[in-house]
Amino acid sequence: MAKLDSEYSSSSSSSLLVLLLLSLGSLHNVLGGQVIKVDVGLILDKDTIVGKMTKTCMDMALEDFYATNHNFTTRLVLHPRDSKTDVVEAAYAAIDLLKNVRVQAILGPQSSTQAEFVINIGNKTQVPVISLATSPFLSPKENPYFIRAAPIASAQIGAVVSIIKTFSWRQIVLIYEDNSYGSGILPHLIDALLPINTQVRYQSVISLSATDDYILGELYKLQTIQTRVFVVHMLLPLASRLFLKVKEVGMMRQGYVWIITDAITSLLDSMDPTHIEAMQGVIGVKTYVPRSKELDEFRKRWRKRFIQENPDIEHECELNIYGLWAYSSVKALAMATEKAQISKPKFWKPNTNGENWTDLDVIGASEMGPMLLQSIRNMRFNDLSGEFNLVDGELQSSTFQIVNVIGKRDWEVGFWTPKYGISKHLMPDKDSYTTNKDDLIKPIIWPGESYVVPKGWEMTAMENRLRVGVPVGNAFYGFIKVEKHPQTNDVIAIGFCVDVFKEVMDHLLPYAIQYEFIPFVSPGSNITISYDELVYQIALDKFDVVVGDVTIKTNRSKFVDFTMPFTESGVAMIVPIKDDESKNAWIFMKPLTMDMWLIILALFIFIGFVVWVLEHRVNKEFRGPPLQQVGMIFWFSFSTLVFAHTEKVVNNLSRFIVVVWVFVVLVVTSSYTASLTSMLTVQKLQPTITNINDLIKSGDYVGYPEGSYIGELLKSMGFDPSKVRAVQAFNEALSKGSTNGGVAAIVDEIPYLRLFLSKYCSKYVMVGPTHNSVGFGFAFAKGSPLVPDVSRGILSLKEGEKMNEIIAKWFSKDKGCIDQNDIRVTFGSLTVKSFKGLFLIIGVSSLFAFIVFISNFLYENKTILASNCSIRQKVAMMVSSFDKRKDGSSDRCKKPIAVDEGMAISTIATTAICGDKQ
Structure with a gap:
């Protein structure tokens, strides 16, 4: 033990000796006149946790930096001023520092609203302003003397949107404070949500001066909205008050989702335990800080000094990323000052009449400011916060942590990077961008201590029943029929569409939904005349959803959202069947x-x-x-x-x-x-017409259902408007025919035609499809979170056997009918x-x-062809050879029977046909 004490004493003595020598060297430089003092203004909120933390970190940064760089000829001297969390005080402090202290640069302020005024002053006086302000409305490109020493707030949007995409939430509510910092994130968030089909359903703006009663009223308003996913973007003081009221009104329970941004998440260690308790289950994103031995040692030194300087702090605080950025920004300014070789401060003043001068005119413009700005705008070095990389005056950041507030602290559940998305590790074993739940380190514990992922939406107390609009008086009762109970007068809806809707809502959704059917009749009538008018009632907030044989159309989708179709698509025509072709005598x-x-x-x-x-x-x-x-x-x-x-x-x-x-x-x-x-x-069975173009050319009348859009469709396809008839009774119109006041064909959507053919398949046949359509779907309010869940339910229903049972129930064919799929429309x-x-x-x-035969024949009779006989005699001899006849004459060139030598060629052909005349 004595030996250890001796070694420790020796080591301590050596360290003290080195520090003493460094101090003496620095003192020698100062006494010798070699060190140039550079005055730097520091504007911060001294009474806030972030302000106190920033002041301690900056003081330690100067001490650490010049302890290792004692040979520098410049020394930064900080002149702190208290902005008192007020914009005017911050602006006054900046003018005071420039006018009376003649500072060469300004550090701070930390608030974006305060920084906006100070930055304008810096632009006017050409004095660099190095601030931790993160508002996207403040840009170094538009403010050349602004250096952002913290990543822009919009950099975290990718991480927030990835969380939303991971759990497939289709709507969110954004809660932000009423200033440039709060609203600056809004356009970036909306743009990032568009590719994942998520909407900002509501924006709740809360002022810094809002009372507790106002916050309560705003939360009660949010409870009436179906959306249960809330993204909170505000600074810590207002966020602390907000979450206390959130828990008070019961919105921190199962089914709710709360996502907080970096400005809150990074300061969770500095929050009061009561506030942390009100945030159990909250998800947050914050800038990732790599762990290192140097950082751990600095944390210990900082904690000890912070407690000494702030003995009145009621609860323990931990060093956060804002303190580390402040620490690095001072180092960056010190290096830039040395690089620019800053000399004595000098401000040049404009040549104007002194009677109209303002305070800024009196100050003038710094001559060293442009040189200092160029030295610091693109600076890069490794520090306690990791890589401190300034690019065109803005700090870069690309890695974020995803944390879950549980107990007294936030627990790491994943990482997010622009290249890989959500992952368990900083360097994951994947090559593409993904956002899967399996990519998280561990499951998230949601509000209410639930492991069940909230659906992000629920029926509110004011909307405990879904208002379902249904058409009345539909001619095709197989799809939907609306009646009233004779005793209770309750609305009863039956039919194929209703059964599909009930099956999805009652059995295929992951949550229970109550609904009621409400019939709709057109004004001045007792039936539904126009389906466009019916669907538009959703936009008028009369219905939440419309169920029926409603076709998905472009003009309707402008004010409602459709689910995926639950029927087959297409437009076809039905025509009468010809007599049996087998009766034709010439078949x-x-x-x-x-x-x-x-x-x-x-x-x-x-x-x-x-x-x-x-x-x-x-x-x-x-x-x-x-x-x-x-x-x-x-x-x-x-x-x-x-x-x-x-x-x-x-x-x-x-x-x-x-x-x-x-x-x-x-x-x-x-x-x-x-x-x-x-x-x-x-x-x-053969159709009378097999092509719709033949129907147009023939000039026959064509029918369509009364009140349907098919009429306009037929006219757009080239039909004479005078030849298009609206009909109600398909069978009667087709039986009469085009020449007797009826029609030659009926054009309608395939589901209607199949229902009609289930009764009349022996008389008519379907030809087509002749035009594409999407099919029938359920119409919901624009942006309704029910649409994706119901669509998935429809897909699941169509893949199972239940859909076939529903079809068989309402569209079962007569036993005497022939399956239309077995009918051949045409036989070529x-x-x-x-x-x-x-x-x-x-x-x-x-x-x-x-050709082979002729060649052989000519070859066998080549001696005849080579003789000196006349052509007539050669032909006769070849004919004789063809017929294999010999007359025994010794005269080689005996004259043939044919006497006309000019007919020699025709003679052999005639002989060949007639053959032996014996």
Whole structure:
């Protein structure tokens, strides 16, 4: 133990000796006249926690800086002034420092409202103002002599919005203090919320001078709003009062969400324990400060000195980020002063009549101010707060902590960075920006000590029932029908739309919603004439939601928000069905087009001729009288259809042609049989009209439901307005027809048409769709937080079996009806394009065989062609050779029967056709 004491004494003596030498060196420099004193003004609120903390940190910063930089030729001398939390006092303090002390720079004030006036004075006198003011309305670009030594308040917007996105809240209420600091964040927050489809439902502005009764009244007003997510952006004094009243009125309970910004979160350690107790479950964001050994040692020294300088502090305070920024800003100013080589203060004054001079004119403009400004505007160094990086006069910050107020302190639950979003670590193992609950370090404990994520919205006491508007007098009762109970007179709504709505609201939402149906009738009528008028009642605050067969349309979405559609989309038409096509006597001709028939006939003749040419020389069955041989050509090719020809082919080329031809005939006959079978069996129902363009060209009347937007749609599609009729009874109008006061077709949305066809599917068929539409949806008030939850419920319902049960309940088909999905609207005849490949194969094969045969034939008779006989004699001899006849004459060039030498070529062709005349 003695040895340790000896070592400790020795170490302490060495440290004291070093400090003494440094002090003597500094004293020598001062006595020698080498040190230049630079006067710096310090404006702060001495009676506030932040003001006291800032003063202690700045004094320690000067001591620490010059203890390690004793060779600097400049020394900052602080001249503190108390702004007394007043704008006028802050401005007066700045003028006093400039006029009487001739300061070269001003540190502070800490409040944005005070800083605004002081910065204007600094711009006028060219004296840099280094302040912790964070209001976005104060910009170094617009105020060249303003140095922001704290990150701008809008830098934390990304972290706040990420929290909102993580939990899918669609509406928030912003509470801020009534000054430039409070309102400065508003435009940035609104812009950042747009990409995540979240709205600022209400803005609550509270003045610094607001009484407790005013705050209570404002909170009672907020209770009447459905939104339960509140973002609070104000300074600590007002925030402390606010949260005491929040707890008092019962708004710090389960279901509520409170998010606080950096100005409050960073000072939680300095708050009274009573105020902390009123904030249990609050989420906050604050600038991240990296931990270090130097920071820990500084905290210990600062705490000891702070208590000594402020013995009257009622509760223990901890050093926060504002104190660290103040500490670094003094260091930055000291380094900039040394770099600029500041000399004695000198202010030049304008050449004006002294009688009209103001205090600022008397002060003049600092000659050293521009040099000092350039030295400090872009400064970067590592300090206790991490990296202190000034870029164009503004401190940069990119990493924020997400904390949860639990017990007597705030607990870290995650980090946020612009690159990675929310994460558990500063350097996460991911490459993209994410905002998932799984990215948090641990689950958040919400107000009311609940681990259940608040939905962000709830029915208020004044709105305990959802007002559901429903149409009256709808012709399609399968969708919705409204009646009144005969005894209780209560409104009873039934139908497909009502069942879907009830299933979603009662079983698929994560919370309970009470609602009541309210019928709507158009003025001067007992039914709902216009659905546009019905939906507009939501904008008039008559209904909270409209349920029914309401189509999602662009003009309606301007004043309401629709859920996702719960029915299929599209506009189609229904037309009468023709008589059974199988009764047509010429139906056997319909499977093939006329071109197809003609080409097949031509192929029969061509194939028969080619086979006859190939077989005539070597096959006696292909000889005989001319008429018999012509008949043989047709018989052989046509008999291939039924594979009934008895003639045998002996030539290999003929066999090749016959094989290919049989394959072609097999494919064509199979296709013909299949097409004819379909026409005689499946295609028993055919629409009278298959295309809406044909309906326009024919000039027939077309119908649409009375009061529907389909009428305007038809006119925009090119229909003559005089040919468009509004009808109520679809069956009656279609039965009459276009020429008898009815219509040729009905155009409507697919859900209506399917309901109609469930009763009349044997008489009509649906053709289309002819136009795209979104479908039916539920309409809610603009910005209603129910919309995403109900949409998710509809999606879940459509993916399950319950939706099929609801459809079967209201739209079950008559047993005698044929499923419309099984009806083939059109059957096209088989065309040449479908078989051009086959035809090409048989054509090329036949021509190939024919060319080979002719080549062989000419080769065998080349001696005749080389003789000196006349052309007439050569032809006769080749014909003789083709028919394989010899007359035994020794005259090589015996004259043939043909006497006209000019007809030689036609003679061989005639002989080839007529063959042997014996």
